[in-house]
Amino acid sequence: MVRLGTGIGWRPEIAEAVEHMPGIDWVEVVAENVCPGHLPESLERLRERGVTVVPHGVSLGLGGAERPDEGRLAALAERAEALGSPLVTEHIAFVRAGGALTASSLIEAGHLLPVPRTRDALDVLCENVRIAQDALPVPLAVENIAALISWPGEEMTEGQFLYELADRTGVRLLIDVANLHTNHVNRGEDPAKALAELPLEAIAYVHVAGGFERDGVWHDSHAHPVPRPVLDVLTDLASRVSPPGVLLERDENFPEAAEMERELGTIRQAVEEGTRRRHAGAAPVTVAGVRPEPLQGSLDAARQRLALAQTAVLSALVAGTPVPEGFDRVRMGVQARALAAKRADVVAEVAPELPVILGDGYRAAFLAYAQTWPMTGGYRRDALDFAEHVLAGRPGDASVRRELREWWLERSGSRPRSGRPAVRLARATRRVLLRR
Secondary structure, three states: OOOOEEEEEOOHHHHHHHHOOOOOOEEEEEHHHOOHHHOOHHHHHHHHOOOEEEEEOOOOOOOOOOOOOHHHHHHHHHHHHHHOOOOEEEEOOEEEEEEHHHOEEEEEEEEEEOOOOOHHHHHHHHHHHHHHHHHOOOOEEEEOOOOOOOOOOOOOOHHHHHHHHHHHHOOEEEEEHHHHHHHHHHHOOOHHHHHHHOOHHHEEEEEEOOOEEEOOEEEOOOOOOOOHHHHHHHHHHHHHOOOOEEEEOOOOOOOOHHHHHHHHHHHHHHHHHHHHHHHHOOOOOOOOOOOOOOOHHHHHHHHHHHHHHHHHHHHHHHOOOOOOOOOOHHHHHHHHHHHHHHHHHHHHHHOOHHHHHHHHHHHHHHHHHHOOOOEOOOHHHHHHHHHHHHHHOOOOOHHHHHHHHHHHHHHHOOOOOOOOHHHHHHHHHHHHHHHO
């Protein structure tokens, strides 16, 4: 077991602050945001100082019905080797659905969605985790996620599901205590019960993050201070086991470095309080039962059943199809709006020219588009599809349409447009004139 210590999620916006932050033993980086051949200089400097860097994947979709994509696995393995990481991490979630198992178009969620805690889903997840383990050069740890929606007909609790997963595959667990709190508010699940059912010896490290509550729903924002209830769950966990590592996650709305340092100090205090309680008396741990492995034929059938169920749910969330029976329609609506809002935000980040071109109308136009047009190929493809959708719609301001068309042509052709300085200057001049 690797002892990591206290860490923080490395993000470009806080790279300099993290480099100068005292007491940082390790950092975690979103795997899809780094290029192995061109690592950010900040990460290189941290590595030279002996700071451990762990890649954290978000797009593998181990909880999906399909087998893990070989290309995505190879990319994750390449990042682990480039960073000299002792392990890699991913999520227990599905992020896409459709495809060959359902004879339908593949659609992307652009977000981590919960898998049903059923035997079918567990059997598929276990095989997917084994496939990933075989393809990766270092151990894998998987994270429990936060959820706004619950699947009807679940057969296991969170703790039982994770226990069987770890027992059957030997995979490590990345426990996010903020997600346990989220599921407590949104799904009525007791964090203490979940912790009591976990195989504590399988914990690789712990995530801590902030969020906010609105209309009785907890949103795991990673953009707010860590609240006291999340720290209490962390203390409970530390009273049961010494976590090998604890990491503060923050993805946006970054505070000053001093505030992040104070928050790290509060996290250390929560762990120390749990350690004192553990030394005062051991906390009881329950053990979940484990059943035999399924046969391959039944596993193939489980994949198809899971594929149909996940496709129906994701289609309802991103394509406006009817909500499947048994799901809370209000919560499904909250989740659908959250997915659309996230798409709008991320597209604005990867294609910042679009909000400039469309002005105040960008967000309303994108949210209207997102109601019935699911994402099919990642956020950059989504930006192009959105622009094409706008151009194909009713006529608007002629100068805006011309500039949007110019932007779309720059990026959607089968080959890049000329990069010669004279040609680039001519296009830039034209864009300025169009804005006038």
